[in-house]
Amino acid sequence: MTTVNAVIFDLDETLVRTASLYEEAVLATFAGFGAPLSSEDFREIYHENVHVVEMLGRLGLGEQESAFRAERDQRYIGLLKEHAAWYPDAIACLAGLPEHLSRGILTGSWRTYVDAIDEKLNLYSRIPAVSTADNFRHCGGKPNPYGLEQLAKHMQVQPKRCVYVGDQDYDMRAARNAGMIACLIRRSYTPQCAEGNADMILDDLQELPEKLAP
Helix, strand or coil: CCCCCEEEECCECCCEECHHHHHHHHHHHHHHCCCCCCHHHHHHHHHHCCCHHHHHHHCCCHHHHHHHHHHHHHHHHHHHHHHCEECHHHHHHHHHCCCCCEEEEECCCCHHHHHHHHHHHCHHHHCCEEECHHHHHHHCCCCCCHHHHHHHHHHCCCHHHEEEEECCHHHHHHHHHHCCEEEEECCCCCCHHHHHHCCEEECCCCHHHHHHCC
């Protein structure tokens, strides 16, 4: 394997359990706007990384975007502050990574969400280099490589020397588009198609330190 100098992680469902909380917030908000969705509908949206504007447009709610966002965010941030939790293998992975490796997070979540997770889990004390959707959504989000490229530049590492760890197909495609090593962690929300774009596949993040050991 190419010499690795940095590991960049996705956040949601890679390091921290959040998808079920987001699903709860989104489904409750859609129901409140008179457009109930099923869990299957949510998973399709989640896997495709569909923007909220497109979600609302599909359901004829485009003119209510601001009100929808405000209600969804209030619900979700409240749930994160109470119930966000580390994956146990994520804690073990971070503790076991070689000390010379730089660490970062590139997430499609907004900073307000990540701040709520930090309030619950002290995220920033473990990984201070965190880039959120606020920094790269103007490029359309993942799989566009812009966010990863900019974070690598900030961390002063070459993209080809980085591993990006995520749980979704668009994470793997973003890593490849950025010239990084694409590492898939299989979680309950991971679509099977993601495996085809991964350079490395894990069932437990505790496997990663050994794979990256000199």
